[in-house]
Amino acid sequence: MKRLSNSFLICIALLLAACAQAPKAPLGDELVVVLPGHDGKVGGVIVRRDGAEQVLDQPYAAARIVDEGKPQAAQLNASTVNDAFASALAALPGKPATFLVYFLEGKDELTAVSNAELNNMFTEIKRRPEPDLMVIGHTDNVGSDAYNDKLSLARAERMKELLMGLGIPDSRIQIAGRGKRESLVPTQDNVSEPRNRRVEISVR
Amino acid sequence: MRNPAVFAITSVLCLLMAPATAMAGEAGQIKVAKGSAFVQRGGQQLSASAGMKVQTADVLVTGADGSIGVTFLDNSLVSTGPNSVFAIDSYAFDSTTHRGTFDGSLKKGTLAAVSGKMVKQAPESMRIRTPASILGVRGTEFVVRVDDPPSQRSPGK
Numbered sequence: 086m087k088r089l090s091n092s093f094l095i096c097i098a099l100l101l102a103a104c105a106q107a108p109k110a111p112l113g114d115e116l117v118v119v120l121p122g123h124d125g126k127v128g129g130v131i132v133r134r135d136g137a138e139q140v141l142d143q144p145y146a147a148a149r150i151v152d153e154g155k156p157q158a159a160q161l162n163a164s165t166v167n168d169a170f171a172s173a174l175a176a177l178p179g180k181p182a183t184f185l186v187y188f189l190e191g192k193d194e195l196t197a198v199s200n201a202e203l204n205n206m207f208t209e210i211k212r213r214p215e216p217d218l219m220v221i222g223h224t225d226n227v228g229s230d231a232y233n234d235k236l237s238l239a240r241a242e243r244m245k246e247l248l249m250g251l252g253i254p255d256s257r258i259q260i261a262g263r264g265k266r267e268s269l270v271p272t273q274d275n276v277s278e279p280r281n282r283r284v285e286i287s288v289r
Numbered sequence: 290m291r292n293p294a295v296f297a298i299t300s301v302l303c304l305l306m307a308p309a310t311a312m313a314g315e316a317g318q319i320k321v322a323k324g325s326a327f328v329q330r331g332g333q334q335l336s337a338s339a340g341m342k343v344q345t346a347d348v349l350v351t352g353a354d355g356s357i358g359v360t361f362l363d364n365s366l367v368s369t370g371p372n373s374v375f376a377i378d379s380y381a382f383d384s385t386t387h388r389g390t391f392d393g394s395l396k397k398g399t400l401a402a403v404s405g406k407m408v409k410q411a412p413e414s415m416r417i418r419t420p421a422s423i424l425g426v427r428g429t430e431f432v433v434r435v436d437d438p439p440s441q442r443s444p445g446k
Contacts, residue, residue: 110438111438111440112420112421113397113435113436113437113438113439114436115419115420115421115422115433115434116433117424117431117432117433118431118433119429119430119431120429120430120431121429121430122428122430126428126429127428127429128404128408128412128426128427128428128429129427129429130425130426130427130431131413131424131425131427132422132423132424133422133423133424133425134421134423141431142427148422150421150422153421156422166432169432170370170401170432171370172356172370172371172399173356173368173370173373173399173400173401173432174368174401174432175356176321176323176356176357176358176368176369177321177358177366177368177401177403178320178321178358178359178360178366178368179320180364180366180403181360181364214320214321214339215318215319215320215340217318289360289364
């Protein structure tokens with residue numbers, strides 16, 4: 086028994102030696118700042134270190150860790166943060182977004198209103214480098230499933246052609262037709278509803 | 290190691306304590322790559338470019354003029370500034386339930402991030418480690434800077 090516990094201790098020591106990291110070099114200072122989101126909300130970040138905890142939940146609230154101490158609260162402002170993090174902030178990809186366009190009843194032709202809004206949408210899409218697009222066609226509840234599946238896909242294909250016309254390669258655009266399965270405005274069957282005759286374009 | 294059982298237990302313990310090798314799958318895509326920008330993957334250093342997919346265990350590395358921006362599957366956005374090292378320790382996202390985990394480490398440099406769908410579903414499912422701290426992300430946008438250790442700082446700094 087004695088021998089077993091000895092060898093066990095030796096093994097534990099070996100284990101610790103094998104798994105332990107090299108002696109710690111001093112760490113650099115750290116800074117964490119929360120920014121106001123695009124919707125104005127600040128969700129917050131919790132900074133934890135050695136049992137100490139600091140909640141950052143106001144715009145430009147910051148935590149500094151200096152000389153490996155506990156996180157210290159600080160309040161910064163927009164210009165300081167924008168300067169200090171200019172390169173990283175400039176490299177943030179555009180936020181994924183979703184656009185809706187509407188179609189004429191029973192057709193794969195855009196409504197006049199949607200047609201007029203296309204340019205704005207295209208400008209927004211072009212703002213995102215190397216975009217990945219998901220284009221999903223929908224219909225209202227008039228007609229059979231088979232008819233609407235086909236129509237919804239035709240609408241998505243029409244939209245894809247327009248997007249390819251912008252120079253977005255085929256390989257970056259996925260399309261699908263959802264028929265009448267996902268009404269934006271729920272209706273009884275066979276109800277004509279312009280808001281359901283749409284294509285959703287998600288860009289990321 | 291005279292006792293085989295003890296040796297076996299020790300070996301298992303050692304294995305358990307070793308970093309888990311996560312399954313490789315797409316975590317996101319590089320959308321912005323400027324200056325000297327690289328992805329370290331399994332001992333290789335790949336030149337980062339827009340459109341390139343990133344996965345668990347990748348490390349994003351930038352030089353003095355570099356920056357990288359990534360859009361992750363749950364719409365989390367992460368970018369690094371110059372002289373930065375950011376490791377994607379593990380990333381998983383279920384697009385049906387919006388549950389997932391995002392563990393990353395900023396070893397040095399600067400990072401900007403916007404949380405995505407998984408944090409909306411479960412606060413603190415995104416965690417960023419730095420050499421000195423752990424950040425639990427409850428939402429929206431934040432920036433992090435990790436300075437070089439004192440011994441590596443240039444004399445003038």
